[in-house]
Amino acid sequence: MIDLNEHSSLEMLHSLPLWGKDEKLLSVEPAGESNMNLVLRVNTSIRSVILKQSKPYVRKFPQILAPVNRIEIELCYYQLIEDDDILSGYSPKVIHYNAEHHILLIEDLGNGIDFNTIYAKDYKWDDNDFHSISRYLNALHALEVSNFPDNMEMKKLNHEHLFRFPFLEENGFDLDIVQPGLQKISLKYKTDAEFKAALELLGKRYLAIGTTLLHGDFYPASWLKTENGVKIIDTEFAYMGDSEYDLGVLFAHFDLARMDESYQKTFLQLYQHSYAEDLVNAYRGMEIMRRLIGIAQLPLSLTLAEKKSLLEKARNYILPQ
Numbered sequence: 001m002i003d004l005n006e007h008s009s010l011e012m013l014h015s016l017p018l019w020g021k022d023e024k025l026l027s028v029e030p031a032g033e034s035n036m037n038l039v040l041r042v043n044t045s046i047r048s049v050i051l052k053q054s055k056p057y058v059r060k061f062p063q064i065l066a067p068v069n070r071i072e073i074e075l076c077y078y079q080l081i082e083d084d085d086i087l088s089g090y091s092p093k094v095i096h097y098n099a100e101h102h103i104l105l106i107e108d109l110g111n112g113i114d115f116n117t118i119y120a121k122d123y124k125w126d127d128n129d130f131h132s133i134s135r136y137l138n139a140l141h142a143l144e145v146s147n148f149p150d151n152m153e154m155k156k157l158n159h160e161h162l163f164r165f166p167f168l169e170e171n172g173f174d175l176d177i178v179q180p181g182l183q184k185i186s187l188k189y190k191t192d193a194e195f196k197a198a199l200e201l202l203g204k205r206y207l208a209i210g211t212t213l214l215h216g217d218f219y220p221a222s223w224l225k226t227e228n229g230v231k232i233i234d235t236e237f238a239y240m241g242d243s244e245y246d247l248g249v250l251f252a253h254f255d256l257a258r259m260d261e262s263y264q265k266t267f268l269q270l271y272q273h274s275y276a277e278d279l280v281n282a283y284r285g286m287e288i289m290r291r292l293i294g295i296a297q298l299p300l301s302l303t304l305a306e307k308k309s310l311l312e313k314a315r316n317y318i319l320p321q
Ligand SMILES: Nc1ncnc2c1ncn2[C@@H]1O[C@H](COP(=O)(O)OP(=O)(O)OP(=O)(O)O)[C@@H](O)[C@H]1O
Pocket: 031, 032, 033, 034, 035, 036, 037, 038, 039, 050, 052, 092, 106, 107, 108, 109, 110, 111, 112, 114, 221, 224, 233, 234, 236
């Protein structure tokens, strides 16, 4: 495997067996914000493509090992939804896959921006965007899928940051650097045995294999707003699980973005599948908490008091009083 980086030369890229016979490479640049993988936009004499390479580690934090075959999960996922009339319109087309170098070439969806903007105070949802997100999840959870890889190594990596690390009393992550006072607030949950037992059970459930194909990371940074509408990317955490997981994670981000409850209601009115509300809530609570006190922080616009009350709400979602 050739381990590429954002400074790899055009010559080096061109030497890889990814290109047409007479195709010339004209320029290369990072495609956007990314932590896990190398994601480049490559302009050639005939097209512009996105090159995504997974590595045996987290690109931004090379000391953290990660399963190198995660790019195959994306490939599998995109191939599966390619034949679905609805889902295919929301996803980049697969152009080429190279197993030796763990590289996936996908369609360039253009210079879209992700939806991390929803956390801003004055964000106004465009109805079309909101309905796109609803349509996508409806269509995804309707798919009948067999033989999807279990993606267990990625789930274990994720499990650590969803269910364990944020709740360790001594994890070496000083939350006061995120926001002064947050460390003390977090201790209440880190020392709550009953709550942590419930969380542990939920974590086991996350690691189990279910019946619905999930995106697995269905939150604003996986949605791109492009000239051709909303597109959904970054499917490396996909797995067969509880549909409630994607729903819960989604609603957690509604909370983190301080969206009115009516959005969730509308979303569920449009949602065409059955679900267990308590399980949606449990995953929702976990996602709120791990985003507030875990390592994967977001560009939130919440005061300390707002975070405190959200954490309490999240605890009650996981362990209703
Ligand atoms: N098909 C595409 N078309 C246009 N831009 C894209 C495409 N795929 C990715 N990008 C851009 O590259 C960024 C990173 O892509 P992606 O989220 O897939 O990488 P990642 O390394 O898995 O990121 P993360 O660290 O969030 O998991 C996206 O936010 C987007 O800006």
